[in-house]
Amino acid sequence: MIVTVAIDCMGGDHGPSITVRAAIDFVRKHEDVRAILVGLEDKIRPFLENQSAGRISVRHASEVVAMDEPPAMALRSKKDSSMRVAINLVKEGEADACVSAGNTGALMAISRFVLKMLPGIDRPAICAILPTAKGHSHVLDLGANVDCTPEHLLQFGIMGASLVSAIEHKDRPTVGILNIGSEDIKGNDVVKRAAELLKESGLNFVGNVEGDGIYKGQAEVIVCDGFVGNVALKASEGLAQMLASFLRQEFSRNLLTKIVALIAMPVLKNFKKRVDHRRYNGATLIGLKGIVVKSHGSADVFSFTNALERAAEEARTGVLARITERVALQQPQ
Amino acid sequence: MIVTVAIDCMGGDHGPSITVRAAIDFVRKHEDVRAILVGLEDKIRPFLENQSAGRISVRHASEVVAMDEPPAMALRSKKDSSMRVAINLVKEGEADACVSAGNTGALMAISRFVLKMLPGIDRPAICAILPTAKGHSHVLDLGANVDCTPEHLLQFGIMGASLVSAIEHKDRPTVGILNIGSEDIKGNDVVKRAAELLKESGLNFVGNVEGDGIYKGQAEVIVCDGFVGNVALKASEGLAQMLASFLRQEFSRNLLTKIVALIAMPVLKNFKKRVDHRRYNGATLIGLKGIVVKSHGSADVFSFTNALERAAEEARTGVLARITERVALQQPQ
Numbered sequence: 001m002i003v004t005v006a007i008d009c010m011g012g013d014h015g016p017s018i019t020v021r022a023a024i025d026f027v028r029k030h031e032d033v034r035a036i037l038v039g040l041e042d043k044i045r046p047f048l049e050n051q052s053a054g055r056i057s058v059r060h061a062s063e064v065v066a067m068d069e070p071p072a073m074a075l076r077s078k079k080d081s082s083m084r085v086a087i088n089l090v091k092e093g094e095a096d097a098c099v100s101a102g103n104t105g106a107l108m109a110i111s112r113f114v115l116k117m118l119p120g121i122d123r124p125a126i127c128a129i130l131p132t133a134k135g136h137s138h139v140l141d142l143g144a145n146v147d148c149t150p151e152h153l154l155q156f157g158i159m160g161a162s163l164v165s166a167i168e169h170k171d172r173p174t175v176g177i178l179n180i181g182s183e184d185i186k187g188n189d190v191v192k193r194a195a196e197l198l199k200e201s202g203l204n205f206v207g208n209v210e211g212d213g214i215y216k217g218q219a220e221v222i223v224c225d226g227f228v229g230n231v232a233l234k235a236s237e238g239l240a241q242m243l244a245s246f247l248r249q250e251f252s253r254n255l256l257t258k259i260v261a262l263i264a265m266p267v268l269k270n271f272k273k274r275v276d277h278r279r280y281n282g283a284t285l286i287g288l289k290g291i292v293v294k295s296h297g298s299a300d301v302f303s304f305t306n307a308l309e310r311a312a313e314e315a316r317t318g319v320l321a322r323i324t325e326r327v328a329l330q331q332p333q
Numbered sequence: 334m335i336v337t338v339a340i341d342c343m344g345g346d347h348g349p350s351i352t353v354r355a356a357i358d359f360v361r362k363h364e365d366v367r368a369i370l371v372g373l374e375d376k377i378r379p380f381l382e383n384q385s386a387g388r389i390s391v392r393h394a395s396e397v398v399a400m401d402e403p404p405a406m407a408l409r410s411k412k413d414s415s416m417r418v419a420i421n422l423v424k425e426g427e428a429d430a431c432v433s434a435g436n437t438g439a440l441m442a443i444s445r446f447v448l449k450m451l452p453g454i455d456r457p458a459i460c461a462i463l464p465t466a467k468g469h470s471h472v473l474d475l476g477a478n479v480d481c482t483p484e485h486l487l488q489f490g491i492m493g494a495s496l497v498s499a500i501e502h503k504d505r506p507t508v509g510i511l512n513i514g515s516e517d518i519k520g521n522d523v524v525k526r527a528a529e530l531l532k533e534s535g536l537n538f539v540g541n542v543e544g545d546g547i548y549k550g551q552a553e554v555i556v557c558d559g560f561v562g563n564v565a566l567k568a569s570e571g572l573a574q575m576l577a578s579f580l581r582q583e584f585s586r587n588l589l590t591k592i593v594a595l596i597a598m599p600v601l602k603n604f605k606k607r608v609d610h611r612r613y614n615g616a617t618l619i620g621l622k623g624i625v626v627k628s629h630g631s632a633d634v635f636s637f638t639n640a641l642e643r644a645a646e647e648a649r650t651g652v653l654a655r656i657t658e659r660v661a662l663q664q665p666q
Contacts, residue, residue: 133575143513146521180476180563188479188560211567215575224564227521230513231561232568234544239569242466242548243576243608250604257600264597267590271583275576 002032003315005308006086006095009039010064011102012297020047022304027055033312036095039082061085067297071105075113083107087114090290096315097291099307101299108144108285115290120327125156128283131275134217138164143230153194153223154201159286160221161203162326166317176209176219178228282307291315335365336648338641339419339428342372343397344435345630353380355637360388366645369428372415394418400630404438408446416440420447423623429648430624432640434632441477441618448623453660458489461616464608467550471497476563486527486556487534492619493554494536495659499650509542509552511561615640624648
């Protein structure tokens with residue numbers, strides 16, 4: 001089986017200089033993949049060098065969605081944007097998945113409009129991987145939905161569990177719900193009711209997970225509404241950046257600490273590698289009738305390649321079919 | 334002016350072995366303070382050694398609220414708990430503030446029942462200090478309220494700003510609202526409406542702050558509902574613990590890395606000191622007719638002393654009067 005990934009080459013802070021290079025690495029690394037590079041052809045070609053790799057093709061798209069463009073505007077007025085054309089390729093079956101580092105709101109709006117939702121799913125969610133003391137966990141929603149009903153949270157649980165069981169070949173991944181206490185009585189009404197639904201769902205539900213439980217790896221899938229999830233994710237990013245910058249400052253304080261830094265470099269590098277967020281790049285817009293992966297806007301080649309690999313793996317392992325089957329089980333007969 | 338702090342000596346994971354020692358340090362360090370040690374007298378005395386410090390007294394209380402006791406139970410059935418007696422001392426004017434490392438829910442329930450709310454404030458909030466790239470910020474609510482109206486969030490803003498202007502002698506501290514985007518249109522309805530109220534409030538409102546903005550120090554006071562705040566705080570704690578443990582693991586991997594660790598020790602110590610959460614111990618239960626400070630349950634002597642100092646400083650600088658004045662300004666004339 002060949003997996004074809006459509007790449008919005010114009011998205012992200014750096015455009016084709018990153019996305020095209022990552023596509024080349026991706027195709028070189030995996031024999032079973034093809035890449036369709038979507039965007040302004042004259043911006044893409046220079047980065048293709050003399051690639052005669054038969055598995056890379058270019059699809060011209062005349063418009064670009066700006067990083068700060070209102071999603072509704074991007075949806076209505078840019079019918080030939082690289083983002084939209086890439087999503088269309090998925091819709092029409094020419095690609096098995098698409099990846100963009102562009103404007104998240106626009107990617108969500110256009111994906112939802114073009115691809116529509118899977119049967120039984122009301123809302124798409126953003127699902128990303130976070131590193132934990134035990135490995136990593138999948139957390140959703142990270143910002144697509146600011147208000148969720150208990151039923152939405154149940155659907156997120158089903159989608160997350162289906163995703164993990166597919167791409168990580170796990171039978172019944174553990175599912176937890178993000179809450180502010182470990183007891184059943186904690187939390188707001190939506191979360192309490194969602195916990196009841198998850199308990200009755202047949203999923204491997206482990207109950208409430210507190211904020212620190214995410215990083216303790218208390219569940220393989222953690223469900224939350226998009227407001228809470230987004231704040232938790234960004235607070236974590238902000239804290240990690242602050243700690244890294246404090247560490248740098250301490251090691252560059254004077255000549256002596258700089259020498260110490262040189263000596264400690266290999267250890268610090270191993271540490272850095274272990275918590276390198278680039279390894280986890282690629283959030284899935286889950287719930288759609290098509291695989292759409294969002295890369296961080298500031299992704300570098302290594303990071304963007306990881307997002308491409310995530311998209312390909314979801315296509316290979318049939319995540320969408322698995323979600324559809326699992327949701328059908330949930331429907332009243 | 335002498336400031337008297339009532340200390341629930343039985344609360345926390347370690348009880349008097351920590352709380353009494355911290356009280357001794359606190360009184361030695363500050364000439365203007367007195368401490369009333371509340372709890373089981375025979376458990377407290379042994380740690381008082383031969384302290385003849387005239388500024389420490391013991392008040393026997395026959396019961397102890399357990400760390401996992403349901404708040405309603407603690408409130409109804411333990412009228413002579415160390416926690417309740419300490420709060421009563423504030424109510425009766427014998428103490429200017431009280432500090433407990435005990436059960437948060439019980440402390441909140443008993444404080445609210447005994448002390449009541451300040452005029453114009455509907456709900457108490459938990460306000461703590463977080464370190465930022467620029468220094469530190471005050472964030473509230475961190476878990477007292479799982480559902481907030483826009484008016485509650487406005488009150489949190491007023492209380493937070495009054496607190497900071499008192500204890501940090503700042504005229505108009507900046508106030509931000511935690512949200513999932515920096516644009517006005519982002520967020521759920523409650524947050525959007527709260528932002529409008531804050532804009533009209535006369536506070537020095539700087540608008541939306543995203544999760545990472547907390548640690549960038551984008552506002553001196555950051556307002557959020559207790560669910561979001563609690564998740565963000567605990568996720569941060571969990572991430573910091575995970576990173577610290579990864580760093581330790583890398584430095585203790587083999588003999589060579591252990592030698593490197595010895596060499597890097599002074600630098601790592603400076604780093605650790607800079608982000609030491611013990612320095613920020615002590616969350617204020619704000620909005621009550623009395624000063625109540627909650628210490629981390631696992632606090633050590635240094636950490637608990639900081640909570641005592643925070644309580645004393647709030648009493649010295651008249652935080653309650655300042656909140657009351659500021660709220661009065663807000664009321665329709």
